[in-house]
Amino acid sequence: MEKLVYFTSLGCSKNLVDSQVMLGYMGLAGYQITDHPQNADAIIVNTCSFIEASKKESIDTILELADYKDSKNGKCRALAVSGCLPQRYTKELEEGLPEVDLFIGTGEYHKIAKLISAHEEGRLEKKSFVEVPKFIHTEFDPRVNTTPFYTAWLKVSEGCNRNCTFCIIPTIRGTLRSRSVDSLVQEAEKLAQTGVKEINLISQDLSDYGSDIKGDDLYKLLNELEKVEGIEWIRLFYMYPDDLTDQVIEKMAESSKICSYLDMPIQHFSDSVLKRMNRKITGEEILKKISKLRSLIPDLVLRTSIIVGFPGETEEDFNKLVEGMKTVEFDHVGIFRYSDEDGTPAFKLKPKVDQNIIEERFDKLYDVQKEIAEKRNHSYIGKTIDVLIEGHHEETDLLIKARHAGQAPDVDGMVIINDSSDMPLSVGQIRKALVTEVEGFDLIAKIIP
Secondary structure (H helix, E strand, O other), X not given: OOEEEEEEEOOOHXXXXXXXXXXXXXXXXXXXEOOOHHHOOEEEEEXXXXXXXXXXXXXXXXXXXXXXXXXXXXXXXEEEEXXXXXXXXXXXXXXXXXXXXXXXXXXXXXXXXHHHHXXXXXXXOOOEEOOOOOOOOOOOOOOOXXXXXXXXXXXXXXXXXXXXXXXXXXXXXXXXXXXXXXXXXXXXXXXXXXXXXXXXXXXXXXXXXXXXXXXXXHHHHHHHHOOOOOOOEEEEOOOOHHXXXXXXXXXXXXXXXXXXXXXOOOXXXXXXXXXXXXXXXXXXXXXXXXXXXXXXXXXXXXXXXXXXXXXXXXXXXXXXXXXXXXXXXXXXXXXXXXXXXXXXXXXXXXXXXXXXXXXXXXXXXXXXXXXXXXXXXXXXXXXXXXXEEEEEOOOOOOOEEEEEOOOOOOOOOOEEEEEOOOOOOXXXXXXXXXXXXXXXXXXXXXXXX
């Protein structure tokens, strides 16, 4: 008899890869994916707990889906909650969510199918499995790529050694554990065989990749991934400026496959704030690194993340942040209000910034970045760029949505094609387009022969 699994993945792209691996193991156990929780034999919620808002979303989702367990609303016999939330709050969740059958942490998601089977057979003596391993459990996992067929995330390592004071990740994900270059190339080749053209490299800290294993590093990985037939775009995420080497910068500059795109989390430009964050770099050093990047890669698109209202952030610190943003002119920025998270060193830091001040600084920085982004986008008008066709626009079939190499999936806007001159376009195809207008954070373009 066919068994069905309903899956919800919350949080970041790294969490999404974990979800895809769990689906791979469930598939090997004979489960088929369903989009209807009322039909599912097993329901899995892969959670995030990075900030308060993500914790609330996770809890709300669990409670909503619990309604389908052993009731007139569904036939679910196993409700499993995985990921960062159970890793961080095991005891509290066991006590507060008795309707959940299994809690699986960030290091044991590969056991998902075996644990659900053991639960159904009544063989489990406990319901939480949250050990963080010291090593990668396997070099290659089964995986169901749930993103559009032409794009995929490739997680190169697990854990983090950076220990920023605001971040709970090392506590719930453990120390750095890198996969081998060979295993990553093998996975990229398998993805390419299914039609993937765009590989997005992710980890907690891409710049530290390979430091825990002998003979492998990011430069070697990029060299090998360039050789994978069918992969046309390779994009780098979460590359910290202090460990970004000249060798990698030069590789990006010379490569025809590595996108002129870099996600570089800097968080701030004030030296005093960076020091309290345990970021081992100064604002001036960040500016110098970005200057070198832009000199070697003139068309580079930069994304970053910023935290406003970090404990002790003064008006002078904030002004340095604004000044740095105006100097660099990032193309894409994720601005986050500081969130006090129990278990992080920053939780104990004083003085806290008043929430009203945090909101004011957030709004001011948002306005500054909006103006910068509009300026950066207008620089594309009149240029011919390569775009990846993604399908019809959600609002009308008369428009086609696409992305250029400087737009990552889901976060960086899109290219809207309003004139293809009756040329046939296929999803997943990379075509030339002439940018004619700007609409907010999106570009308007027409396909050219």
